[in-house]
């Protein structure tokens with residue numbers, strides 16, 4: 001059986017990979033094999049996410065020098081984002097971890113908000129115009145936001161614990177560099193928290209206390225040029241639907257099947273794909289026939 005993660009030179013599955021599988025699984029795979037093309041649209045989208053983050057979260061400037069520092073920075077900034085959530089009832093860019101069927105899962109939640117004592121999960125997507133998203137786009141984004149909700153719930157119900165996280169990422173072996181520790185001292189981090197291990201415990205403890213998670217999830221579509229909200233899509237979380245979705249995507253990661261190209265009725269997506277006619281020729285012979 002093929003080891004798909006090794007083939008794609010990955011150690012974990014990202015929530016965005018699962019979303020991408022619902023757009024075109026073959027394209028998601030090719031992005032790893034040949035490198036994703038960073039378009040102007042992707043750059044603009046990242047800028048908007050950065051702008052929104054600075055509206056709510058306290059900016060944290062840390063310059064990691066090694067993998068252990070990078071890991072710490074991710075945990076610390078997400079922990080601080082959860083502190084912001086308690087104070088301002090809203091926060092952005094929270095890293096989340098989990099495991100499914102032996103695979104490590106990781107993602108970054110765009111927005112968490114507390115309303116009526118419930119935690120609301122929201123995903124933001126930027127668009128190049130004011131057109132409403134297609135059903136195919138919404139399906140892909142729905143998979144992502146549903147997965148975030150599941151990952152938070154797995155932590156609050158202790159299906160996934162700090163201990164499991166620390167074992168799978170070999171956290172006790174990670175030692176911070178002296179220079180990074182000096183940076184942490186400058187920003188006032190307490191000595192006992194200057195270890196990836198203790199920061200992991202503190203971060204998971206904050207996640208565990210998040211309380212009731214709303215079954216209503218949101219996807220907000222934003223025009224990347226005007227910053228205007230095009231649509232706030234609301235959906236209901238269904239555990240059953242989530243498990244079905246995971247069952248489908250994991251067949252690929254388990255190596256039970258090859259990556260799937262889009263089906264014939266969705267071959268219009270190929271017109272927006274950088275691999276069309278090059279690395280992927282599934283629907284290429286029909287290009288002249290209205291692809």
Ligand code: SF4
Nearest residue numbers: 024027261270273280
């Ligand atoms: S060309 Fe079409 S089927 Fe092939 S990877 Fe791109 S979107 Fe998927």
